[in-house]
């Protein structure tokens with residue numbers, strides 16, 4: 001279980017994805033993008049627009065149930081990407097690196113990039129934007145919703 005949380009807003013995610021696109025340009029051009037579902041789908045869409053890439057394949061690896069890590073299973077292979085030559089793999093983050101390791105085995109010639117990287121997964125990436133402490137759980141915009149918080153002055157009051 002994580003000891004603390006880092007909330008990423010839609011604006012921040014968009015800025016980080018654009019920054020990743022910028023550092024990816026010199027590594028291209030790419031024939032296509034392989035988005036690691038589901039977390040890589042929105043970053044891949046933003047990056048595809050920025051680098052002008054229209055061919056999008058997906059790979060689905062299931063490892064987590066809530067915040068618990070389990071046995072990884074490949075639900076869908078990235079058939080259109082061959083051995084990955086000329087392709088760019090996009091995920092939202094690497095944590096333990098297990099997902100990245102499996103996807104890299106499937107696409108050994110592809111470039112692997114993600115927005116956020118924790119220390120254990122960092123060596124499995126070619127490029128990332130922000131490093132996050134290992135014990136921090138990243139809350140993506142699709143994981144959260146705005147919530148009413150009572151004013152500080154009302155805290156502990158029985159008046160509701």
Ligand SMILES: O=P(O)(O)OC[C@H]1O[C@H](OP(=O)(O)OP(=O)(O)O)[C@H](O)[C@@H]1O
Pocket residue numbers: 036037038039040061062063064091092093094095096097098099100121
């Ligand atoms: O480096 P790891 O320890 O493997 O963790 C990173 C992976 O975990 C999350 O996906 P998750 O398996 O939760 O599925 P989702 O993308 O469908 O939410 C995240 O989107 C990465 O793909």
Ligand SMILES: Nc1nc2[nH]cnc2c(=O)[nH]1
Pocket residue numbers: 064093094095096136137138139140143
């Ligand atoms: N949302 C989210 N999914 C993860 N999967 C593995 N690590 C994380 C994390 O920090 N946040």
Ligand SMILES: [Mg+2]
Pocket residue numbers: 036037038039040091092099
């Ligand atoms: Mg994922």
